[in-house]
Amino acid sequence: MEYLLHIFVLAGIYTILTLSLNLIVGFTGLPALGHAAFSCIGAYTSCLLALNMGLSPWIGLLIGAVIAAFSGLVVGYPAVRLKGDYFALATFGLGVIVYSVAKNWVGLTRGPMGLPGIPGFSFFGFPLSEIWSYLLVVLVFAAITIFVTKRIVHSPFGRVLRSIREDELASQALGKDTTKHKILVFVIGAFFAGIAGSLYAHYITFIDPSSFTVMESITILLMVIFGGMGSISGSIVGAGTLVLFPELLRFLGMPSSIAGPMRQMIYGLLLVVLMLKRPQGIMGTYRFK
Amino acid sequence: MFQQLIFNAIISGSIYALIAIGFTVIYKTVKFFHLAHGVVYTAGAYFAYTFLSWLSPQFNNSPAPTAFSFFLPIVLASVVGIGIDRFIYYPLRKQQASNLIFLLASFGVFIFLQNLIQLIYGAQILSIRTGPIKEGHHFLGAVITDVQLTIFFVSVILMLLLWFFIQRTKFGKAIRAVSDDPVAANVVGINPEKVILISFAIGSALAGAAGILISFETNIEPTMGFGALLKGVIASIVGGIGNIPGAVLGGFFLGLVENLGIWKISAGWKDCIAFVILIIFLLVRPWGILGTKTEKETI
Numbered sequence: 001m002e003y004l005l006h007i008f009v010l011a012g013i014y015t016i017l018t019l020s021l022n023l024i025v026g027f028t029g030l031p032a033l034g035h036a037a038f039s040c041i042g043a044y045t046s047c048l049l050a051l052n053m054g055l056s057p058w059i060g061l062l063i064g065a066v067i068a069a070f071s072g073l074v075v076g077y078p079a080v081r082l083k084g085d086y087f088a089l090a091t092f093g094l095g096v097i098v099y100s101v102a103k104n105w106v107g108l109t110r111g112p113m114g115l116p117g118i119p120g121f122s123f124f125g126f127p128l129s130e131i132w133s134y135l136l137v138v139l140v141f142a143a144i145t146i147f148v149t150k151r152i153v154h155s156p157f158g159r160v161l162r163s164i165r166e167d168e169l170a171s172q173a174l175g176k177d178t179t180k181h182k183i184l185v186f187v188i189g190a191f192f193a194g195i196a197g198s199l200y201a202h203y204i205t206f207i208d209p210s211s212f213t214v215m216e217s218i219t220i221l222l223m224v225i226f227g228g229m230g231s232i233s234g235s236i237v238g239a240g241t242l243v244l245f246p247e248l249l250r251f252l253g254m255p256s257s258i259a260g261p262m263r264q265m266i267y268g269l270l271l272v273v274l275m276l277k278r279p280q281g282i283m284g285t286y287r288f289k
Numbered sequence: 290m291f292q293q294l295i296f297n298a299i300i301s302g303s304i305y306a307l308i309a310i311g312f313t314v315i316y317k318t319v320k321f322f323h324l325a326h327g328v329v330y331t332a333g334a335y336f337a338y339t340f341l342s343w344l345s346p347q348f349n350n351s352p353a354p355t356a357f358s359f360f361l362p363i364v365l366a367s368v369v370g371i372g373i374d375r376f377i378y379y380p381l382r383k384q385q386a387s388n389l390i391f392l393l394a395s396f397g398v399f400i401f402l403q404n405l406i407q408l409i410y411g412a413q414i415l416s417i418r419t420g421p422i423k424e425g426h427h428f429l430g431a432v433i434t435d436v437q438l439t440i441f442f443v444s445v446i447l448m449l450l451l452w453f454f455i456q457r458t459k460f461g462k463a464i465r466a467v468s469d470d471p472v473a474a475n476v477v478g479i480n481p482e483k484v485i486l487i488s489f490a491i492g493s494a495l496a497g498a499a500g501i502l503i504s505f506e507t508n509i510e511p512t513m514g515f516g517a518l519l520k521g522v523i524a525s526i527v528g529g530i531g532n533i534p535g536a537v538l539g540g541f542f543l544g545l546v547e548n549l550g551i552w553k554i555s556a557g558w559k560d561c562i563a564f565v566i567l568i569i570f571l572l573v574r575p576w577g578i579l580g581t582k583t584e585k586e587t588i
Binding site (some may be wrong): 287 | 381399402519564565573
């Protein structure tokens, strides 16, 4: 039961990540390949504040998300001017840079040794040590993310995002500042990724750079594409399925030295098959142009 | 110290340049980022490891099978590249898929094959090197080993051969024609599919050769392709995408900046330095060192 709840917590966190990336990739058509970088920034900010300054994780979570959003602004401002492949490469580069900073700036992040003993959340003095109570917290955040994403998508702002995705030139011709919209959606995505990162860190109570590799970013992107580009329910399905699925390998009794590469092989194969057969995903409405 | 750094920069630069020119030959005809190029490089190294550890001892390490163990992996790497093109890219071309779909599919292939290699050989570090390590030659205040000299000269020979092939042969001309205008090339009777096949064969053979060369210098591991891929792609863009002399220049430039960089800070920052260079170039001079400014339209 504990185990099942643990899977649900992870699924909830990945739902937040997938939805926030879907805003950027599926709804706006920006191929971002470095989303884990933002959750890395959020997680490390919140953990370092909690460990070094004794700040409450709740405040840390918020500050972490704000810092992640700010780095989204710094990166997004120049990056959104690049087209297609080059945007993908630049965000990919961001993923590698943030990962290598987390790994090499040993003075701040303790590098590959990671940060142990991260305090968990507490609610008005009651520590949320039971896993079901943590699941509740994650579900609340996931619900907030779903709600906010829905509101964004159905707002005039969201319509501009989709118009950028379909035909950026036409939307510029209608007087929309597409660059500003693209930067803004990048910042919003980074904000929620930051939240997901610190939720993960305070749950596992240990982080190291290996949780935020480029492969992690690709996994999140795979969830977006698998579930459906530009589909909110698709993202929930995508995150849920791809979190649950590798756990099945464990039930088949594979040793971890085989299950690890096997899982990645299946992810790689799934990405190829999706690109060949259904690039918009199960419930998607958009394929990369 | 400084001379040593320059030598190291030239050695790693020649490997980067070799990966970058293979990547560029493929890019010229297909015009998308073939990210699975990195895993072809890894495959080359592992093929060489397999043949050297299995074939050569059967013949008491006599020179002929050993030479064969170098030649065969290059052919096999080439076959892997052609296979990726035939089974993945060809159907995508039929669907007229966008560049991003190609890019993601090729990354999927990369992940799949890299983990397949890990599943077969295990995640541990392997070494091709046999026998004792010889001391290097002292030259201009730096130490350079036989292996490093081999890497440098073989790379330069391969670069010159490629240059000759592209500029002086009929196939090379066809590659340039398809690169400039695939439709017009088709009109004058060049089969683009055939040209793409040749470019994958040559590009992948070069990646395989780079993988084999580096496996004599350092240890091999399944994840080695990722860093190599990044360096190859970055060198190609920095030099001017689709430009072969540019890719060579980009490779040496990257080797130089990296080695000067880790002189001052730790070696763990290598990938970071490479990407910072890429991002600076994308922002300031996206058409690369040797590219022309008109190509900015596509970026």
